[in-house]
Amino acid sequence: MKELNPLLHSQLRLAVMSILMGVEEADFVYLKEKTESTAGNLSVQIDKLTQAGYIEVERGFSGKRTRTTCRITSTGKEAFEEYITALKTYIKL
């Protein structure tokens, strides 16, 4: 049984990573809606993923409004794949 990367073994962070695995990029508002999380929680978890180098954040504008865009890094992708591999040692499928 392999260790489950604690950075990914968290509902909200896993959700964010899962979404980012499937798209080029996603902004804060989209992630918030999709994950049904509070802004505070999402902000904290995005920070942790950024610190780990799993995602990249770009702060820009959409018209006059601020817009925080996230995308997964190659390190993040690898970590995600590894997490799935580890998971499979727990749930045989």
Place this chain on the structure above:
Amino acid sequence: MKELNPLLHSQLRLAVMSILMGVEEADFVYLKEKTESTAGNLSVQIDKLTQAGYIEVERGFSGKRTRTTCRITSTGKEAFEEYITALKTYIKL
């Protein structure tokens, strides 16, 4: 994206449940070795799974030594299956 049952979304509890899904029963010592956990941590997590009705614990003897045996309940099995179903909304296995 479905909620990940927090009682199962924990490395050690998931490991215990995973093991118990595959066998009739398993004792404390076996679970401790297989999961590579400390006795204290395992004891606490077994307690939580018991409180939730996911596993049943039987305290007996193996010769003169105490022996704590665990087995999964049908409620536990259902919860585990549901957890997997929910997981699949995050990762495509």
Place this chain on the structure above:
DNA sequence: TAAATCAGTTTATTTTATAAACCAAATAAA
């Protein structure tokens, strides 16, 4: 019989997850 080991439990500590409170800019309402 004293020391070590076994099979755990209880308690304390650290770490996390989460929400509440906050802030600055933009828009809407009076």
Place this chain on the structure above:
DNA sequence: TTTATTTGGTTTATAAAATAAACTGATTTA
């Protein structure tokens, strides 16, 4: 115009969780 209100977040406080350390009470072993 100036006062709310909403938007898009961040920071901080708190509740909950994971984990290890310390403990207990039997059983071996030396």
